[in-house]
Amino acid sequence: MSGILLPGQDKKPQSSEGEAQSSGLVLPKGFGSHKKENVAPKPVEPVKTAGEQSTPPAAEPPSPAAPAAQPRQGAGRPQIDFKFPPSGAQIQCPNCQTPYTAAVFNIVDLGANPELRSALLGGQINLGVCPSCNAAVQLGAPMLIHDPENKFLAAFVPQGAQTNDMDAQRVIGQLTQMLMRTIPAEQRKGYLLTPQQFFDWNRLIEKLWGFEGVTPEMLRKRSEQSQLLQRLLPLLGDEKALAIVLERSGHLVDREFFAMLEQAVMGLMGQGQREAASGLMALRQKLMESTEAGRELKKRQDKVRGLLDEITEETTSEQLLDMITKAWSEEDGEDVVGAMAMSAAPMIDYQ
Incomplete structure (x- = not known):
């Protein structure tokens, strides 16, 4: 049961030996989840638009890009027509060392592809998931994000990237020019000339969530609730340890916590992980009996059943x-x- 990567989770659960473990559940519609492994993919050439040649974002020549692993889509769903399709980057899983190809976006234009907004807010863009052990890692690739609805252009340059400030500015300039070439002259606004720079991914996500009316405080609480859920899962069979954790962090178990727990259960069931879902449901039942918010929820549910x-x-x-x-x-x-x-x-x- 341990290792479920939930929306808003800051850290992958640790095993008793201190090594990161993961069961690989990455929920697509939660708050930002950015794992602790920050893997820099092999240099990937920015996507070319029709009729132009792109310049590699890294100082050294890029290795040939592998075919991009497109974001997974349900059977029967039409393929998304990306304005700036992702490139492929060779990744070696830091958990089990399995090599695989991950999709890397250098430009995300939410005006042309609004369907990417939820994936971006949920931390699914430039996220590699190992096909062998399902460990998730954030890929350290520079990225330009355009949100015309909010007149916002952001340039993300990962911390620890092997580039100096001059290289970073060059990459930002190249990506901005690529975007500008696809926008008609009469639609080019002043904000496009001065992209806001972010060196911390979480700060960027906070900014994007702000456009949705979600404050940094709300995001931090959600992250704390996700971490609490990770701590509670292994303690289902240990009444004493469970009580100690709830005594310290029980204030985080509220209606929002139960809603997040319900969302996680639905996500697991949708992926066919019934055993993992059963564990979460058992935890939910336990918390409904042992917390004030849980007892209130149970009382309300009993009332609804009685009326029905x-x-x-x-x-x-x-x-x-x-x-x-x-x-x-x-x-x-x-x-x-x-x-x-x-x-x-x-x-x-x-x-």
């Missing part, structure tokens, strides 16, 4: 409306009615 049990085939629309109106006026009415509406939707349609 009163609904039969003979229940009329008027009677159902009366039940909903009464429930709305009571404590946690909005949450109870919301749950009732989802569960009783088929009957409402029938009426």
Whole structure:
């Protein structure tokens, strides 16, 4: 059960020997998860646009780029037409040493490919996942991010990259020129001339989340909750240790925590990892019994079940409306009615 990489998680779980382990679950729609391994891929040539030659971002000549491993898509879904397709970079897994090819984006244009926004916010862009052990690593590649909706252009230069300031500025300039060549002259705005530079990935993600109304404080709390979940998972069979951790960090177990836990369960079930999902559900049940937020959630769920049990085939629309109106006026009415509406939707349609 240990090793689940959750949205907002800052660090991969450690084994008893102190070595990073991972079961490889990377949830696509959570808060930024940036593993602790920061792997610099072999130099990858920036993507060429039609009719132009690109210059390698690294000082030394790049090795031939392998075919890019495109982001995984569900069966039957159409392939995404990237304005700036990713290149392929050869990666050696720091966990099991398996070599593999990972997709590396040098430019992400959210105006042309808005579907990449959730992947970017969720930490899935330039994230390598080992096909052998599923360990996830953030790839240390320079990247330009264009968000025309918010008039925002960001240049990310990884910390520790083997380039000096002059090289970094050259790479930023090259990527900016590549982007500008694809934008009609009449649509070029002033912010495109001065990209904001970021040397820390988390700072960049905080900035992007800010456009969504999410504050750094909210992100930090989410990260702390993810880390708490990682600590709790191995303690399911140790009542004493579980109680000690909850005594210290129980304030993080709130409605948002349970929502995150539910999201993780759904993600695991969707990937067919039923055993891992069962472990999370067991933890959820334990926390519902041992925490204040859990007991409140259980009380609300019991209330919803009781109301739903009163609904039969003979229940009329008027009677159902009366039940909903009464429930709305009571404590946690909005949450109870919301749950009732989802569960009783088929009957409402029938009426």
